[in-house]
Amino acid sequence: MRSPQQAIFLEDSDHHLWLEYDLLPGAETRDVREAVRLALEVPRDSRVDSERRPRCVIAFGPVLWSRLATERVPQGLHLFEGIDGPEGHHAPPTPHNIWIWLHGDHHDENVAAALGVHRALRSVARLAAEEHGFRYRDSLDLTGFVDGTANAKGAERQVVALIPSRQRGGGGSHVLAQRWVHDLRRWEALSDAQQSKIMGRTKDGNEELKGRAMPKHAHVARTDIEVEGEAQPVYRRSVPFGGVREHGLYFVAFANSSKRFDALLESMFGVTDGVHDRLLDFSRATSGAYYFAPSQEDLDSALK
Numbered sequence: 001m002r003s004p005q006q007a008i009f010l011e012d013s014d015h016h017l018w019l020e021y022d023l024l025p026g027a028e029t030r031d032v033r034e035a036v037r038l039a040l041e042v043p044r045d046s047r048v049d050s051e052r053r054p055r056c057v058i059a060f061g062p063v064l065w066s067r068l069a070t071e072r073v074p075q076g077l078h079l080f081e082g083i084d085g086p087e088g089h090h091a092p093p094t095p096h097n098i099w100i101w102l103h104g105d106h107h108d109e110n111v112a113a114a115l116g117v118h119r120a121l122r123s124v125a126r127l128a129a130e131e132h133g134f135r136y137r138d139s140l141d142l143t144g145f146v147d148g149t150a151n152a153k154g155a156e157r158q159v160v161a162l163i164p165s166r167q168r169g170g171g172g173s174h175v176l177a178q179r180w181v182h183d184l185r186r187w188e189a190l191s192d193a194q195q196s197k198i199m200g201r202t203k204d205g206n207e208e209l210k211g212r213a214m215p216k217h218a219h220v221a222r223t224d225i226e227v228e229g230e231a232q233p234v235y236r237r238s239v240p241f242g243g244v245r246e247h248g249l250y251f252v253a254f255a256n257s258s259k260r261f262d263a264l265l266e267s268m269f270g271v272t273d274g275v276h277d278r279l280l281d282f283s284r285a286t287s288g289a290y291y292f293a294p295s296q297e298d299l300d301s302a303l304k
């Protein structure tokens with residue numbers, strides 16, 4: 001049994017920080033390995049109290065992972081190519097080579113670790129994107145709805161998130177990272193009942209709408225889907241980001257197959273049946289990429 005990166009499954013962090021890097025042209029593979037090894041030592045810095053140390057997850061874009069570990073590329077790993085819905089909704093592809101997620105209870109330690117990671121990586125890679133997120137009250141999204149309710153629990157999380165051990169890339173995960181910017185002014189002009197019809201759960205009480213009360217365009221209806229009779233669960237670890245000027249959800253999900261992300265996004269954007277997720281009229285994706293978060297063993301051998 002391969003060991004997954006444990007920090008994927010630690011759910012109690014109050015503060016989150018994501019970094020996305022592009023390799024510099026001409027960066028040598030051996031220098032990239034060395035820089036990533038050094039970067040991954042930073043969050044384990046023994047001078048920081050263990051309780052304050054951030055947890056860290058690293059994932060790689062398809063191009064870099066194929067270069068680092070040709071034998072360990074999971075089936076179906078591909079670049080996110082963006083998505084265009086029939087009614088003009090668009091999700092842009094913003095693929096990068098390295099995705100790093102630091103999370104813990106101390107924002108200062110996340111930032112200190114991010115600075116250290118950056119020092120280690122900057123000779124081989126350029127910082128392309130950075131975002132800081134936070135747990136909002138009782139795991140709410142900024143729309144005021146609880147996010148994560150239907151997520152797998154306990155051991156089921158690993159079944160949903162991890163590629164089975166016997167497959168290539170076993171113990172690793174396909175990752176979708178996507179930054180969504182909300183239009184809260186428009187959202188807050190709606191009543192709670194209208195918002196609940198868009199989300200597919202009640203705002204007050206967090207009950208799933210049942211039967212005819214659940215519109216086809218509701219977010220839950222567009223994402224609780226089956227493909228050829230099979231459910232398409234993903235393990236979501238999204239949290240809100242931003243402040244007054246700009247804010248939204250930094251969507252992160254892990255899955256044992258990249259096809260799940262394709263299926264969910266096609267359903268949300270109305271590619272499958274022409275019905276788009278009404279949430280798209282109140283939030284827009286400003287980034288999006290697929291990554292691969294290898295098992296600890298595959299990571300260690302890729303960086304040797």
Ligand code: HEM
Pocket residue numbers: 141143145146147148149150151176178180199201219220223224233234249251261264265279283
């Ligand atoms: C603006 C961005 C988004 C917001 C604010 C949002 C919010 C929510 C909320 C409030 C729920 C209901 C509670 C729950 O079960 O977690 C939910 C469910 C869900 N969302 Fe999202 N979400 C967003 C984007 C996405 C994206 C991009 C995907 C997939 C690619 C996705 C997949 C799901 C899934 C699979 C569920 C569970 C459906 C079920 O089985 O009941 N969401 N989301």
